Amino acid sequence: MSVTFWRECWIVFRRQIRMNLRNPAWVLIGVMQPVLYLVLFGPLLKPIVESFPGAPDNEFTFLVPGLLVQLGMFGAFFAGFGLIAEWREGVIEAERVTPASRTALLVGRLMRDLAQLLVQALILVGLGYWMGMRGSVGGIVFGISLTLLIGGACAAASNALALTTKSEDVMAPVINMVMMPVLLLSGIMLPMTLGPDWLKRASDFMPFRWIVDAVRDGFVGDLGTSHLAWGTGWALALFVVAVWWGTAVFRKENA
Amino acid sequence: MIHARGLVQTFHTGQGKKKQAVHAVNGVDIDVEEGEVVGFLGPNGAGKTTTLRMLTTLLKPTAGTATVAGYDVVKESEQVRRSIGYVSQVGSTFSGAYAGDEVVDHGMLYGMSRSLAVKRGEALFEQLDLDGLWRRMPKNMSGGQKRRLDIVMGLIHEPTLVFLDEPTTGLDPQARANLWDHIEGLRSRRGATVFLTTHYLDEADALADRIVIIDKGTIVASDTSDNLKANVSGDLVDLEVADPELVALAAEKLGGIADKVTVTDRHVSGRVQRAGKVIPGLMRDLESGGISLDAIEVHRPTLDDVFLSLTGRSLRDAEDAAEAGTDQPDSGDSAPEGAVLEGAKR
Numbered sequence: 091m092s093v094t095f096w097r098e099c100w101i102v103f104r105r106q107i108r109m110n111l112r113n114p115a116w117v118l119i120g121v122m123q124p125v126l127y128l129v130l131f132g133p134l135l136k137p138i139v140e141s142f143p144g145a146p147d148n149e150f151t152f153l154v155p156g157l158l159v160q161l162g163m164f165g166a167f168f169a170g171f172g173l174i175a176e177w178r179e180g181v182i183e184a185e186r187v188t189p190a191s192r193t194a195l196l197v198g199r200l201m202r203d204l205a206q207l208l209v210q211a212l213i214l215v216g217l218g219y220w221m222g223m224r225g226s227v228g229g230i231v232f233g234i235s236l237t238l239l240i241g242g243a244c245a246a247a248s249n250a251l252a253l254t255t256k257s258e259d260v261m262a263p264v265i266n267m268v269m270m271p272v273l274l275l276s277g278i279m280l281p282m283t284l285g286p287d288w289l290k291r292a293s294d295f296m297p298f299r300w301i302v303d304a305v306r307d308g309f310v311g312d313l314g315t316s317h318l319a320w321g322t323g324w325a326l327a328l329f330v331v332a333v334w335w336g337t338a339v340f341r342k343e344n345a
Numbered sequence: 346m347i348h349a350r351g352l353v354q355t356f357h358t359g360q361g362k363k364k365q366a367v368h369a370v371n372g373v374d375i376d377v378e379e380g381e382v383v384g385f386l387g388p389n390g391a392g393k394t395t396t397l398r399m400l401t402t403l404l405k406p407t408a409g410t411a412t413v414a415g416y417d418v419v420k421e422s423e424q425v426r427r428s429i430g431y432v433s434q435v436g437s438t439f440s441g442a443y444a445g446d447e448v449v450d451h452g453m454l455y456g457m458s459r460s461l462a463v464k465r466g467e468a469l470f471e472q473l474d475l476d477g478l479w480r481r482m483p484k485n486m487s488g489g490q491k492r493r494l495d496i497v498m499g500l501i502h503e504p505t506l507v508f509l510d511e512p513t514t515g516l517d518p519q520a521r522a523n524l525w526d527h528i529e530g531l532r533s534r535r536g537a538t539v540f541l542t543t544h545y546l547d548e549a550d551a552l553a554d555r556i557v558i559i560d561k562g563t564i565v566a567s568d569t570s571d572n573l574k575a576n577v578s579g580d581l582v583d584l585e586v587a588d589p590e591l592v593a594l595a596a597e598k599l600g601g602i603a604d605k606v607t608v609t610d611r612h613v614s615g616r617v618q619r620a621g622k623v624i625p626g627l628m629r630d631l632e633s634g635g636i637s638l639d640a641i642e643v644h645r646p647t648l649d650d651v652f653l654s655l656t657g658r659s660l661r662d663a664e665d666a667a668e669a670g671t672d673q674p675d676s677g678d679s680a681p682e683g684a685v686l687e688g689a690k691r
Contacts, residue, residue: 098454105450109442176439184437184498187401188454189427 098190102198107205120165121210124157128218131279142281150223154215155233155305156278159298161210162241163272167265169203169245170252177256192340196249200333203245204238211237226311233305236325240301243328246336253339276302297324346506346538347377347400351409354395354562369395371562372409377540379505382532384553385542386648392562393542394434394510400540401431401508414506427455430504430537434511436491437498438483444494445470445479448501455502462501469497472534473527489520493527500535507531509541513548521548528552546648558652565655574646579604580620581644582627584613587637598630611639616646 110116128150135149142152176182185195211234215223225233248265255261275282275289276298282290293299304321312318354370370392377383387393398404400413402422411418414428438447445466452462470479473493483491492512499507512528513521529552531537543549549556550570558566558573566573582603586595589611596613600606602623603615617623620643631638 094456101450101453105442105446108446109439112441178435179439180433180435180437180495181439183403183433183435184431184451185454187403187426187429187431187433188451189423189456190454 095191095194098194099198102195103201106199106202117206117209121213124161124214127157148222150218150221154218154223155309156302158211158237159302160278162237163244166203166241166244167248170248173249173252193337196336196340200242200245204242207241225309229308229311232308236305239325239329243332246332250336250339272298278302300324346379347413349375349411352399352406353408355407368562373564379538382539382554384549384556386549386556387559388544391559397508397510397542402426430499430507432495432499432509437495440484443480448497451498452501465501473497488516506538511542560656573651579616579618581616582620583642584638585640586611587639591636595636
């Protein structure tokens with residue numbers, strides 16, 4: 091990666107973040123869903139969290155890692171909607187006819203998504219800590235890093251999907267169709283170990299479950315577990331595949 | 346500046362057994378010399394924008410070759426992009442961003458420093474009558490201002506070759522006339538070579554040194570507006586004969602110099618080559634035959650007449666057919682919904 095490439099990424103990132111800062115309310119709107127889960131769903135877990143196998147004794151220490159992954163997935167998966175608006179106004183085509191690297195056009199946008207996600211994650215963790223969540227500093231940093239990785243993967247996939255479909259009407263049901271089983275099988279709200287064997291086995295094939303488990307283990311300071319290795323592996327793999335897909339779509343026509 | 350040979354762009358519509366190949370552009374040859382203003386004229390769906398997108402490296406040709414500013418559009422696409430300015434018909438700026446920021450960021454993507462991009466951007470704003478709009482969002486600009494802002498975006502890196510894709514579509518007559526002045530200024534003030542697509546006959550007539558006409562993905566003519574009109578159509582002469590009894594005789598006299606003479610009531614009309622030269626002789630001939638006229642009118646042929654004679658249909662009819670979907674799919678602006686461009690697969 092040359093200096094020119096990173097300079098182009100920075101130009102795209104700065105342009106995108108400038109537009110975001112013009113409407114900072116969206117950052118807060120994006121974090122509202124996990125915050126609502128934290129405030130309104132967290133207390134429901136209090137009486138039962140002790141019954142979760144291997145779960146911490148605090149409901150927020152259990153819930154926040156899951157909500158972080160949810161934030162990474164849901165927030166980033168909607169990034170493509172903004173890209174469709176830009177495409178419709180000719181911005182993407184105008185950028186693609188400059189000598190700038192087409193990969194930089196995607197990476198600059200991913201940097202914007204990750205910066206936004208980082209702010210939201212810090213708000214969520216800070217609020218969780220205020221409500222009683224506890225965890226190791228290193229584990230929390232690891233958890234946020236994994237969230238950024240999976241958020242980057244989802245944002246790249248969303249951008250690729252956006253430039254492929256070029257339609258919000260197509261994007262929305264596709265995202266819903268993908269997200270619903272992901273949400274139900276990844277153990278974000280309740281551990282999959284509570285379910286019957288067939289459901290546990292089904293969730294073994296859901297990469298996001300491993301990532302949620304890895305973030306949970308990280309938060310409580312268990313940094314040597316197989317969950318952590320699998321979760322990190324899946325997050326990296328999904329990130330690489332999604333960025334490759336997004337770059338391929340940005341490179342090819344008829345983007 | 347532009348040399349294209351046998352450019353082809355094929356896309357597919359439908360799926361499975363219904364899959365069908367459509368040649369949006371089918372063997373286009375184009376040559377544009379330095380300093381020329383070339384109008385690329387054709388109805389919607391003729392293949393104008395598809396051709397332009399291939400020349401600007403936005404779309405890889407299915408077949409054929411093209412060099413733009415001395416670089417191959419496929420093998421040296423980055424150098425092509427560095428050398429050209431492109432003004433798309435759909436715009437180039439985000440409606441919710443400040444105009445000045447958009448221009449500066451765009452310039453910086455060409456490798457310019459921020460200060461240079463600001464300096465050039467401010468100069469272009471002044472040249473294109475956008476003074477005071479640096480901190481205005483495109484959503485708060487008029488249609489003409491937005492199009493001029495798009496031109497600023499296309500010129501920020503000072504290209505010597507500028508592609509304009511239907512630059513005045515959707516503008517009111519006053520804004521169009523204003524934009525024409527600025528487009529003319531691209532060559533007169535900046536010495537740029539301009540390649541513009543349009544489906545407006547008057548626009549091609551007013552702006553272009555040479556007009557290339559495309560229909561159904563194929564070039565059907567390429568010449569100056571005057572030569573196209575003179576070679577293909579001739580001037581329409583309409584005689585209004587004073588005495589109805591002498592209409593047949595007037596038609597006979599006009600028939601000596603015109604093709605396909607038609608008679609309607611007291612009107613006798615036909616097309617002649619170079620009316621200015623032959624009408625004095627015709628007048629003498631009519632006078633010697635005792636035929637007096639109430640009126641005589643000469644209509645210079647329009648580009649629509651040229652298009653009609655080349656393709657057998659009027660440009661306006663072709664537009665209507667394209668819009669009604671009874672003609673070739675609209676490959677001009679973009680491939681139809683669900684179509685797969687072959688270049689996209691590469």
